[in-house]
Amino acid sequence: SQQGEEDPQALSIQEGENATMNCSYKTSINNLQWYRQNSGRGLVHLILIRSNEREKHSGRLRVTLDTSKKSSSLLITASRAADTASYFCATPHTGTASKLTFGTGTRLQVTL
Amino acid sequence: ETGVTQSPTHLIKTRGQQVTLRCSSQSGHNTVSWYQQALGQGPQFIFQYYREEENGRGNFPPRFSGLQFPNYSSELNVNALELDDSALYLCASTNPQGAGELFFGEGSRLTVL
Numbered sequence: 587s588q589q590g591e592e593d594p595q596a597l598s599i600q601e602g603e604n605a606t607m608n609c610s611y612k613t614s615i616n617n618l619q620w621y622r623q624n625s626g627r628g629l630v631h632l633i634l635i636r637s638n639e640r641e642k643h644s645g646r647l648r649v650t651l652d653t654s655k656k657s658s659s660l661l662i663t664a665s666r667a668a669d670t671a672s673y674f675c676a677t678p679h680t681g682t683a684s685k686l687t688f689g690t691g692t693r694l695q696v697t698l
Numbered sequence: 699e700t701g702v703t704q705s706p707t708h709l710i711k712t713r714g715q716q717v718t719l720r721c722s723s724q725s726g727h728n729t730v731s732w733y734q735q736a737l738g739q740g741p742q743f744i745f746q747y748y749r750e751e752e753n754g755r756g757n758f759p760p761r762f763s764g765l766q767f768p769n770y771s772s773e774l775n776v777n778a779l780e781l782d783d784s785a786l787y788l789c790a791s792t793n794p795q796g797a798g799e800l801f802f803g804e805g806s807r808l809t810v811l
Contacts (some may be wrong), residue, residue: 599782615716616798617797619798619799619800621800621802626786626805626807627804627805628700628702628788628802628803628804628805629741629788629790629800629802629803630700630802631799631800631801634797634799635797637769645767674740674741676740676799679743679754684729684730684731684746684754684790684792684798684800685731685743685746685754685756686741686800688738688739688740688741688742689740691739691740691756
């Protein structure tokens with residue numbers, strides 16, 4: 587079963603606009619990670635936020651984490667056509683470090 | 699480029715056959731995990747290998763098996779293929795000094811007819 591659920595499932599914006607994706611999860615976590623996947627290819631790690639952090643930045647990415655609501659958001663500012671991809675949140679399983687539970691993803695389309 | 703390489707990139711099998719997928723992990727990464735990603739879904743954890751032993755398994759039947767070699771490379775074997783096994787199979791390695799980020803290969807797309 588999927589632990590994280592992303593919202594929206596699909597998002598279409600124009601270049602230059604900001605894109606916000608949300609993720610909800612069910613159990614307590616040590617960290618939450620966001621990954622990006624270009625069509626049919628491997629996933630690329632974007633950012634990891636620990637459970638004791640509330641906000642983290644990396645370039646044009648801003649991630650927030652609200653452990654009381656079991657939710658996270660990923661903001662991409664000033665989006666570009668190259669940001670077109672699927673974005674997944676993932677949470678680790680206690681005891682098995684590389685067992686991540688992924689959501690179903692948000693498909694982002696950035697048009698010129 | 700994550701440094702994780704998988705082969706083959708695409709393959710087609712028929713129901714009942716067996717398949718072996720291969721993965722070379724990034725240098726220094728001693729933990730390898732395998733994921734199955736069906737079309738339109740997020741990746742699902744199959745199992746993890748650490749020091750050549752299976753160390754964590756998801757909800758997959760025993761016909762999914764694996765190996766890890768001394769150089770940390772890995773294989774995923776699937777026996778008695780079923781149509782629902784059609785998916786993208788992703789290998790990921792983990793830096794033992796990291797916080798748990800996964801470094802994925804580009805995947806092997808398996809089609810079962």
